[in-house]
Amino acid sequence: MEYILPLQKLIEQFCRLSGVGQKTAVRYAFSVLDMSEEEAKAFADAIVSAKRDIVKCEICGNLSDKPVCSICSDERRDRSVVCVVEDAKTVMALERVKEYNGTYHVLGGAISPMDGVGPDELRIGELLDRIRKGGIREVILATNPNIEGETTAMYLSKLLSPLGVRVTRLAYGVPVGADLEYADEVTLLRALDGRRDI
Amino acid sequence: MEYILPLQKLIEQFCRLSGVGQKTAVRYAFSVLDMSEEEAKAFADAIVSAKRDIVKCEICGNLSDKPVCSICSDERRDRSVVCVVEDAKTVMALERVKEYNGTYHVLGGAISPMDGVGPDELRIGELLDRIRKGGIREVILATNPNIEGETTAMYLSKLLSPLGVRVTRLAYGVPVGADLEYADEVTLLRALDGRRDI
Numbered sequence: 001m002e003y004i005l006p007l008q009k010l011i012e013q014f015c016r017l018s019g020v021g022q023k024t025a026v027r028y029a030f031s032v033l034d035m036s037e038e039e040a041k042a043f044a045d046a047i048v049s050a051k052r053d054i055v056k057c058e059i060c061g062n063l064s065d066k067p068v069c070s071i072c073s074d075e076r077r078d079r080s081v082v083c084v085v086e087d088a089k090t091v092m093a094l095e096r097v098k099e100y101n102g103t104y105h106v107l108g109g110a111i112s113p114m115d116g117v118g119p120d121e122l123r124i125g126e127l128l129d130r131i132r133k134g135g136i137r138e139v140i141l142a143t144n145p146n147i148e149g150e151t152t153a154m155y156l157s158k159l160l161s162p163l164g165v166r167v168t169r170l171a172y173g174v175p176v177g178a179d180l181e182y183a184d185e186v187t188l189l190r191a192l193d194g195r196r197d198i
Numbered sequence: 199m200e201y202i203l204p205l206q207k208l209i210e211q212f213c214r215l216s217g218v219g220q221k222t223a224v225r226y227a228f229s230v231l232d233m234s235e236e237e238a239k240a241f242a243d244a245i246v247s248a249k250r251d252i253v254k255c256e257i258c259g260n261l262s263d264k265p266v267c268s269i270c271s272d273e274r275r276d277r278s279v280v281c282v283v284e285d286a287k288t289v290m291a292l293e294r295v296k297e298y299n300g301t302y303h304v305l306g307g308a309i310s311p312m313d314g315v316g317p318d319e320l321r322i323g324e325l326l327d328r329i330r331k332g333g334i335r336e337v338i339l340a341t342n343p344n345i346e347g348e349t350t351a352m353y354l355s356k357l358l359s360p361l362g363v364r365v366t367r368l369a370y371g372v373p374v375g376a377d378l379e380y381a382d383e384v385t386l387l388r389a390l391d392g393r394r395d396i
Contacts, residue, residue, distance in 0.1 A: 002290065004263045006244075006251040013244040016237070018229040019222075030287060031216040032245055033252060033261070040249040043211045044242035047230055050208040051238040054231060063231070065202045089228060092200065 007033075059130070061106035061123050063088040071095075071103060078102045083140040084127065084156065086110050086149065089181040090142065097188050102140070105130065110148035111155055117148075119155060127156075131163050138166040140195060144180050145170070157198050168195040205231075257328070259304035259321045261286040269293075269301055276300045281338040282325065282354065284308050284347065288340065300338070303328065308346035309353055315346075317353060325354075329361050336364040343370060 003011065007029055014025035032040055056062070057069035060082075064070070071077055071091075081102030085091055091104050107122040130136060139160055143149035153169055160167045171194025180188075201209065205227055212223035230238055254260070255267035258280075262268070269275055269289075279300030283289055289302050305320040328334065337358055341347035351367055358365050370388035372381050381389075 002294070004252065004261060004268070006248045006263055007261065010244045010248040013241045016229065016233070016241070017226045019225065024217075027217065028215045029248065031214065032248055035214070035249070037249050039214070040245050043214065044245040046204075046208045046211040047238050047242040047245075050204045050227065050230055051233070051235050053204040054202065063202060063205065065204055070202070096200070 056106070060104045061088075061108060061126065062091050062104055076101075080135060080137045081140065082127075082130065082136055082138070083142050085142045085180070086144055086152075087181075090144075093181050093183060094142065094188060094192075097185050097192065099189055100192055102138075105139075107143070107152065110143055110152040112148040112151075122152070124156070124159070128159070128163075131160065131165055136165055138168060140192075141167065141169045141198070142180065144178075146177055146179075153198075167198055169198045171195055254304075258302045259306060259324065260289050260302055274299075278333060278335045279338065280325075280328065280334055280336070281340050283340045284342055284350075288342075292340070300336075303337075305341070305350065308341055308350040310346040310349075320350070322354070322357070326357070326361075329358065329363055334363055336366060339365065339367045343368075 002008075010029040010032060011022070011025045014020055014028045015022065020028070032043070035043070053065050054063050055065070055067070057064040057072055058067050059072040060069060062069045062071060066073070078101050082105050083094065083100065083102055084105045084107060085094070086107050086109055088106055091106060094100055094104075105123070105127050107124065107127075109117050109122055111117060111119060111122070127139075131139070139156075141153040141156055143152045143156075157167050157169070170191040183191075200206075208227040208230060209220070209223045212218055212226045213220065218226070230241070233241070251263050252261050253263070253265070255262040255270055256265050257270040258267060260267045260269060264271070276299050280303050281292065281298065281300055282303045282305060283292070284305050284307055286304055289304060292298055292302075303321070303325050305322065305325075307315050307320055309315060309317060309320070325337075329337070337354075339351040339354055341350045341354075355365050355367075369392055370385065371392055372378060372385060372389045378386070
Protein backbone atom coordinates (compact mmCIF):
# COMPACT_ATOMS: atom_id res chain seq x y z
CA MET A 1 0.00 0.00 0.00
CA GLU A 2 1.32 3.35 -1.03
CA TYR A 3 -0.18 5.47 1.75
CA ILE A 4 -0.45 5.01 5.49
CA LEU A 5 -3.84 3.60 6.43
CA PRO A 6 -5.66 6.70 7.80
CA LEU A 7 -4.60 8.65 4.69
CA GLN A 8 -5.57 5.81 2.36
CA LYS A 9 -9.02 5.66 3.95
CA LEU A 10 -9.52 9.41 3.58
CA ILE A 11 -8.47 9.25 -0.09
CA GLU A 12 -10.98 6.43 -0.68
CA GLN A 13 -13.74 8.53 0.88
CA PHE A 14 -12.97 11.50 -1.35
CA CYS A 15 -13.09 9.14 -4.35
CA ARG A 16 -16.79 8.58 -3.56
CA LEU A 17 -17.62 12.17 -4.49
CA SER A 18 -19.04 12.76 -7.94
CA GLY A 19 -16.27 13.23 -10.52
CA VAL A 20 -13.32 12.76 -8.14
CA GLY A 21 -10.48 10.47 -9.25
CA GLN A 22 -7.44 9.21 -7.35
CA LYS A 23 -5.17 12.22 -7.99
CA THR A 24 -7.81 14.75 -6.97
CA ALA A 25 -8.70 12.69 -3.91
CA VAL A 26 -5.04 12.72 -2.83
CA ARG A 27 -4.94 16.52 -3.20
CA TYR A 28 -8.10 16.86 -1.09
CA ALA A 29 -6.77 14.49 1.57
CA PHE A 30 -3.65 16.64 1.92
CA SER A 31 -5.88 19.72 2.19
CA VAL A 32 -7.49 18.06 5.19
CA LEU A 33 -4.08 17.29 6.73
CA ASP A 34 -3.17 20.96 6.29
CA MET A 35 -6.26 22.00 8.29
CA SER A 36 -6.19 22.53 12.03
CA GLU A 37 -7.91 19.85 14.11
CA GLU A 38 -10.84 22.26 14.71
CA GLU A 39 -11.25 22.92 11.00
CA ALA A 40 -11.24 19.21 10.20
CA LYS A 41 -13.82 18.67 12.96
CA ALA A 42 -16.03 21.43 11.48
CA PHE A 43 -15.74 19.78 8.06
CA ALA A 44 -16.71 16.37 9.44
CA ASP A 45 -19.59 17.92 11.41
CA ALA A 46 -20.94 19.67 8.31
CA ILE A 47 -21.14 16.31 6.53
CA VAL A 48 -22.96 14.62 9.39
CA SER A 49 -25.28 17.62 9.98
CA ALA A 50 -26.19 17.90 6.31
CA LYS A 51 -27.29 14.26 6.25
CA ARG A 52 -29.08 14.53 9.60
CA ASP A 53 -30.77 17.93 9.25
CA ILE A 54 -31.77 17.95 5.58
CA VAL A 55 -35.07 16.18 4.99
CA LYS A 56 -37.54 16.01 2.13
CA CYS A 57 -40.40 18.54 2.32
CA GLU A 58 -43.50 16.52 3.18
CA ILE A 59 -45.51 18.37 0.55
CA CYS A 60 -43.24 18.72 -2.48
CA GLY A 61 -40.24 16.49 -1.72
CA ASN A 62 -37.75 19.36 -2.07
CA LEU A 63 -34.72 19.48 0.23
CA SER A 64 -35.57 21.27 3.45
CA ASP A 65 -34.36 21.79 7.00
CA LYS A 66 -37.97 21.94 8.22
CA PRO A 67 -40.84 19.44 7.67
CA VAL A 68 -42.35 21.84 5.08
CA CYS A 69 -39.90 23.66 2.79
CA SER A 70 -39.58 27.43 2.49
CA ILE A 71 -41.32 27.45 -0.91
CA CYS A 72 -44.36 25.39 0.17
CA SER A 73 -44.74 27.46 3.35
CA ASP A 74 -44.42 30.80 1.51
CA GLU A 75 -47.90 32.39 1.37
CA ARG A 76 -46.91 34.56 -1.59
CA ARG A 77 -46.28 31.59 -3.89
CA ASP A 78 -49.03 30.62 -6.33
CA ARG A 79 -50.16 27.20 -5.15
CA SER A 80 -52.37 26.65 -8.17
CA VAL A 81 -49.30 25.99 -10.32
CA VAL A 82 -47.03 23.01 -9.65
CA CYS A 83 -43.77 22.53 -11.49
CA VAL A 84 -42.78 18.85 -11.56
CA VAL A 85 -39.01 18.27 -11.53
CA GLU A 86 -36.72 15.27 -11.20
CA ASP A 87 -34.61 16.50 -8.31
CA ALA A 88 -33.91 19.30 -5.84
CA LYS A 89 -31.01 20.58 -7.97
CA THR A 90 -33.53 21.53 -10.68
CA VAL A 91 -35.64 23.39 -8.11
CA MET A 92 -32.56 25.46 -7.26
CA ALA A 93 -31.82 26.09 -10.94
CA LEU A 94 -35.39 27.30 -11.53
CA GLU A 95 -35.36 29.43 -8.38
CA ARG A 96 -32.27 31.20 -9.67
CA VAL A 97 -34.38 32.50 -12.58
CA LYS A 98 -36.36 34.54 -9.99
CA GLU A 99 -39.39 34.53 -12.31
CA TYR A 100 -41.39 31.43 -11.45
CA ASN A 101 -43.78 32.03 -8.57
CA GLY A 102 -45.57 28.67 -8.36
CA THR A 103 -44.69 25.63 -6.27
CA TYR A 104 -42.80 22.45 -7.10
CA HIS A 105 -43.07 18.71 -6.94
CA VAL A 106 -39.84 16.73 -6.80
CA LEU A 107 -40.20 13.24 -8.28
CA GLY A 108 -36.86 11.94 -7.00
CA GLY A 109 -35.72 10.79 -10.45
CA ALA A 110 -37.16 9.82 -13.84
CA ILE A 111 -38.60 6.64 -15.27
CA SER A 112 -35.68 4.55 -16.48
CA PRO A 113 -36.26 0.83 -17.06
CA MET A 114 -32.51 0.43 -17.73
CA ASP A 115 -31.75 1.55 -14.16
CA GLY A 116 -34.74 -0.32 -12.73
CA VAL A 117 -36.63 2.90 -11.95
CA GLY A 118 -40.35 2.55 -12.63
CA PRO A 119 -43.21 4.95 -11.78
CA ASP A 120 -43.55 3.35 -8.33
CA GLU A 121 -40.04 4.48 -7.34
CA LEU A 122 -40.99 8.12 -8.00
CA ARG A 123 -43.18 10.47 -5.95
CA ILE A 124 -46.03 10.24 -8.48
CA GLY A 125 -48.67 9.02 -5.99
CA GLU A 126 -47.97 12.10 -3.85
CA LEU A 127 -48.43 14.32 -6.92
CA LEU A 128 -51.80 12.72 -7.69
CA ASP A 129 -52.86 13.20 -4.06
CA ARG A 130 -51.97 16.90 -4.24
CA ILE A 131 -54.00 17.34 -7.42
CA ARG A 132 -57.00 15.39 -6.08
CA LYS A 133 -57.09 17.66 -3.03
CA GLY A 134 -57.96 20.47 -5.45
CA GLY A 135 -56.76 24.02 -5.98
CA ILE A 136 -54.22 23.10 -8.67
CA ARG A 137 -55.01 24.39 -12.16
CA GLU A 138 -51.71 23.78 -13.93
CA VAL A 139 -48.92 21.23 -13.76
CA ILE A 140 -45.71 22.17 -15.57
CA LEU A 141 -43.67 19.11 -16.49
CA ALA A 142 -40.04 20.15 -16.10
CA THR A 143 -38.31 16.79 -16.25
CA ASN A 144 -34.97 16.74 -18.05
CA PRO A 145 -35.06 16.98 -21.86
CA ASN A 146 -33.51 13.53 -22.33
CA ILE A 147 -35.02 10.10 -22.95
CA GLU A 148 -35.84 9.34 -19.31
CA GLY A 149 -37.24 12.81 -18.67
CA GLU A 150 -39.36 12.73 -21.84
CA THR A 151 -40.67 9.28 -20.97
CA THR A 152 -41.62 10.50 -17.52
CA ALA A 153 -43.31 13.61 -18.95
CA MET A 154 -45.31 11.49 -21.41
CA TYR A 155 -46.31 9.09 -18.66
CA LEU A 156 -47.39 11.92 -16.36
CA SER A 157 -49.31 13.79 -19.08
CA LYS A 158 -51.41 10.69 -19.78
CA LEU A 159 -51.98 10.17 -16.08
CA LEU A 160 -52.89 13.80 -15.33
CA SER A 161 -55.05 14.79 -18.30
CA PRO A 162 -58.18 12.97 -16.99
CA LEU A 163 -57.88 14.96 -13.72
CA GLY A 164 -58.93 18.24 -15.35
CA VAL A 165 -55.72 20.18 -14.82
CA ARG A 166 -53.81 21.97 -17.52
CA VAL A 167 -50.62 20.01 -18.21
CA THR A 168 -47.74 21.88 -19.83
CA ARG A 169 -44.17 21.03 -20.75
CA LEU A 170 -41.16 23.35 -20.69
CA ALA A 171 -40.52 24.74 -24.18
CA TYR A 172 -37.61 23.47 -26.18
CA GLY A 173 -35.54 26.46 -25.36
CA VAL A 174 -33.51 24.06 -23.25
CA PRO A 175 -30.85 22.22 -25.25
CA VAL A 176 -31.98 18.63 -25.89
CA GLY A 177 -29.82 16.00 -24.24
CA ALA A 178 -28.50 18.32 -21.53
CA ASP A 179 -29.14 18.35 -17.81
CA LEU A 180 -31.49 21.07 -16.46
CA GLU A 181 -29.21 21.61 -13.52
CA TYR A 182 -26.58 23.17 -15.78
CA ALA A 183 -28.90 25.24 -17.99
CA ASP A 184 -28.29 28.98 -17.83
CA GLU A 185 -30.93 31.36 -16.45
CA VAL A 186 -31.91 32.91 -19.78
CA THR A 187 -32.50 29.54 -21.38
CA LEU A 188 -34.57 28.45 -18.41
CA LEU A 189 -36.58 31.69 -18.58
CA ARG A 190 -37.28 31.19 -22.31
CA ALA A 191 -38.31 27.65 -21.61
CA LEU A 192 -40.73 28.77 -18.91
CA ASP A 193 -42.21 31.54 -21.10
CA GLY A 194 -42.67 29.24 -24.09
CA ARG A 195 -44.35 26.37 -22.26
CA ARG A 196 -47.13 24.65 -24.27
CA ASP A 197 -50.10 22.39 -23.67
CA ILE A 198 -49.43 18.73 -24.28
CA MET B 199 -29.32 32.81 0.77
CA GLU B 200 -29.67 30.43 -2.07
CA TYR B 201 -29.32 27.16 -0.16
CA ILE B 202 -30.78 25.90 3.09
CA LEU B 203 -28.34 26.38 5.95
CA PRO B 204 -26.98 22.83 6.47
CA LEU B 205 -26.34 22.56 2.72
CA GLN B 206 -24.75 26.02 2.56
CA LYS B 207 -22.41 25.07 5.41
CA LEU B 208 -21.40 21.85 3.69
CA ILE B 209 -20.73 23.71 0.43
CA GLU B 210 -18.53 26.20 2.31
CA GLN B 211 -16.55 23.35 3.83
CA PHE B 212 -15.90 21.77 0.44
CA CYS B 213 -14.73 25.18 -0.81
CA ARG B 214 -11.85 24.93 1.69
CA LEU B 215 -10.32 22.05 -0.24
CA SER B 216 -7.45 22.88 -2.57
CA GLY B 217 -8.73 23.91 -6.01
CA VAL B 218 -12.46 23.60 -5.27
CA GLY B 219 -14.76 26.42 -6.39
CA GLN B 220 -18.43 27.05 -5.72
CA LYS B 221 -19.87 24.87 -8.51
CA THR B 222 -17.66 21.91 -7.68
CA ALA B 223 -18.45 22.29 -3.97
CA VAL B 224 -22.19 22.18 -4.76
CA ARG B 225 -21.69 18.98 -6.76
CA TYR B 226 -19.76 17.40 -3.86
CA ALA B 227 -22.39 18.49 -1.33
CA PHE B 228 -25.08 16.76 -3.38
CA SER B 229 -22.88 13.66 -3.54
CA VAL B 230 -22.94 13.64 0.25
CA LEU B 231 -26.75 14.01 0.29
CA ASP B 232 -26.96 11.04 -2.09
CA MET B 233 -24.98 8.90 0.38
CA SER B 234 -26.65 6.78 3.04
CA GLU B 235 -26.34 8.07 6.60
CA GLU B 236 -23.74 5.34 7.32
CA GLU B 237 -21.66 6.34 4.29
CA ALA B 238 -21.72 10.00 5.31
CA LYS B 239 -20.72 8.99 8.84
CA ALA B 240 -17.79 6.94 7.47
CA PHE B 241 -16.71 9.94 5.39
CA ALA B 242 -16.83 12.27 8.41
CA ASP B 243 -14.98 9.70 10.54
CA ALA B 244 -12.21 9.35 7.93
CA ILE B 245 -11.61 13.11 8.12
CA VAL B 246 -11.44 13.17 11.91
CA SER B 247 -9.30 9.99 12.08
CA ALA B 248 -6.83 11.26 9.50
CA LYS B 249 -6.23 14.41 11.52
CA ARG B 250 -6.08 12.51 14.81
CA ASP B 251 -4.04 9.45 13.78
CA ILE B 252 -1.54 10.91 11.34
CA VAL B 253 1.49 12.39 13.08
CA LYS B 254 4.94 13.51 12.01
CA CYS B 255 7.66 10.85 12.29
CA GLU B 256 9.84 11.92 15.22
CA ILE B 257 12.99 11.19 13.24
CA CYS B 258 12.36 12.45 9.70
CA GLY B 259 9.11 14.44 9.97
CA ASN B 260 7.35 12.33 7.32
CA LEU B 261 3.63 11.56 7.76
CA SER B 262 3.16 8.46 9.87
CA ASP B 263 0.55 6.60 11.89
CA LYS B 264 3.26 5.52 14.37
CA PRO B 265 5.79 7.66 16.29
CA VAL B 266 8.53 6.48 13.88
CA CYS B 267 7.54 6.14 10.20
CA SER B 268 7.78 2.93 8.18
CA ILE B 269 10.83 4.20 6.25
CA CYS B 270 12.84 5.22 9.35
CA SER B 271 11.98 1.94 11.09
CA ASP B 272 12.85 -0.20 8.04
CA GLU B 273 16.17 -1.96 8.78
CA ARG B 274 16.84 -2.50 5.06
CA ARG B 275 16.99 1.23 4.27
CA ASP B 276 20.43 2.84 3.99
CA ARG B 277 20.57 5.26 6.91
CA SER B 278 23.82 6.80 5.76
CA VAL B 279 21.98 8.70 2.99
CA VAL B 280 19.36 11.33 3.83
CA CYS B 281 17.22 12.96 1.15
CA VAL B 282 15.99 16.39 2.28
CA VAL B 283 12.57 17.33 0.90
CA GLU B 284 10.09 20.12 1.50
CA ASP B 285 7.03 17.99 2.26
CA ALA B 286 5.60 14.50 2.66
CA LYS B 287 4.13 14.61 -0.85
CA THR B 288 7.67 14.68 -2.26
CA VAL B 289 8.57 11.63 -0.14
CA MET B 290 5.68 9.79 -1.77
CA ALA B 291 6.72 10.91 -5.25
CA LEU B 292 10.28 9.68 -4.65
CA GLU B 293 9.04 6.41 -3.13
CA ARG B 294 7.02 5.73 -6.28
CA VAL B 295 10.35 5.63 -8.18
CA LYS B 296 11.16 2.45 -6.15
CA GLU B 297 14.89 3.08 -6.65
CA TYR B 298 15.97 5.24 -3.72
CA ASN B 299 16.89 3.18 -0.69
CA GLY B 300 18.05 5.86 1.75
CA THR B 301 16.03 7.78 4.32
CA TYR B 302 14.38 11.20 4.23
CA HIS B 303 14.18 14.43 6.14
CA VAL B 304 11.03 16.52 5.69
CA LEU B 305 11.64 20.24 6.23
CA GLY B 306 7.98 21.21 6.34
CA GLY B 307 8.36 23.90 3.66
CA ALA B 308 11.03 26.10 2.10
CA ILE B 309 12.63 29.40 3.07
CA SER B 310 10.35 32.15 1.77
CA PRO B 311 10.74 35.63 3.28
CA MET B 312 7.68 36.76 1.26
CA ASP B 313 5.53 34.25 3.18
CA GLY B 314 7.32 34.91 6.46
CA VAL B 315 9.00 31.49 6.47
CA GLY B 316 12.58 31.65 7.75
CA PRO B 317 15.00 28.81 8.59
CA ASP B 318 13.61 28.66 12.14
CA GLU B 319 10.18 27.62 10.85
CA LEU B 320 11.68 24.57 9.12
CA ARG B 321 12.96 21.31 10.62
CA ILE B 322 16.60 22.30 10.03
CA GLY B 323 17.73 21.96 13.66
CA GLU B 324 16.47 18.38 13.65
CA LEU B 325 18.46 17.70 10.48
CA LEU B 326 21.66 19.07 12.07
CA ASP B 327 21.03 16.91 15.16
CA ARG B 328 20.68 13.80 12.97
CA ILE B 329 23.96 14.58 11.20
CA ARG B 330 25.83 15.37 14.43
CA LYS B 331 24.80 11.99 15.85
CA GLY B 332 26.94 10.47 13.08
CA GLY B 333 26.47 7.67 10.56
CA ILE B 334 25.33 9.97 7.75
CA ARG B 335 27.71 10.24 4.79
CA GLU B 336 25.51 11.97 2.18
CA VAL B 337 22.69 14.52 2.22
CA ILE B 338 20.75 14.86 -1.04
CA LEU B 339 19.01 18.23 -1.29
CA ALA B 340 15.71 17.56 -3.07
CA THR B 341 13.90 20.82 -2.43
CA ASN B 342 11.76 22.11 -5.30
CA PRO B 343 13.57 23.65 -8.30
CA ASN B 344 11.99 27.09 -7.75
CA ILE B 345 13.25 30.23 -6.01
CA GLU B 346 12.25 29.14 -2.49
CA GLY B 347 13.59 25.61 -2.96
CA GLU B 348 16.86 26.89 -4.43
CA THR B 349 17.30 29.38 -1.59
CA THR B 350 16.72 26.61 0.93
CA ALA B 351 19.17 24.29 -0.83
CA MET B 352 21.84 27.04 -0.90
CA TYR B 353 21.28 27.81 2.78
CA LEU B 354 21.49 24.14 3.75
CA SER B 355 24.58 23.44 1.65
CA LYS B 356 26.46 26.26 3.43
CA LEU B 357 25.27 24.99 6.80
CA LEU B 358 26.13 21.34 6.13
CA SER B 359 29.47 21.52 4.34
CA PRO B 360 31.48 22.17 7.58
CA LEU B 361 29.96 19.00 9.06
CA GLY B 362 31.99 16.71 6.79
CA VAL B 363 29.08 15.11 4.90
CA ARG B 364 28.79 14.95 1.14
CA VAL B 365 26.03 17.36 0.05
CA THR B 366 24.42 16.76 -3.35
CA ARG B 367 21.52 18.31 -5.29
CA LEU B 368 19.08 16.55 -7.67
CA ALA B 369 20.18 16.91 -11.31
CA TYR B 370 18.50 19.55 -13.46
CA GLY B 371 17.43 18.78 -16.99
CA VAL B 372 14.54 18.30 -19.32
CA PRO B 373 11.75 16.12 -17.89
CA VAL B 374 11.57 12.67 -19.48
CA GLY B 375 8.63 12.35 -21.86
CA ALA B 376 8.24 16.10 -22.27
CA ASP B 377 8.49 18.06 -25.50
CA LEU B 378 11.70 20.12 -25.84
CA GLU B 379 9.71 22.74 -27.74
CA TYR B 380 7.91 23.69 -24.55
CA ALA B 381 10.86 23.53 -22.14
CA ASP B 382 11.78 26.90 -20.67
CA GLU B 383 15.15 28.53 -21.40
CA VAL B 384 16.58 28.04 -17.91
CA THR B 385 15.79 24.33 -17.94
CA LEU B 386 17.31 23.91 -21.40
CA LEU B 387 20.43 25.80 -20.30
CA ARG B 388 20.79 23.56 -17.23
CA ALA B 389 20.21 20.47 -19.40
CA LEU B 390 22.95 21.61 -21.80
CA ASP B 391 25.34 22.37 -18.93
CA GLY B 392 24.77 18.96 -17.40
CA ARG B 393 25.08 17.00 -20.67
CA ARG B 394 26.76 13.61 -20.53
CA ASP B 395 28.62 11.33 -22.94
CA ILE B 396 26.56 8.44 -24.24
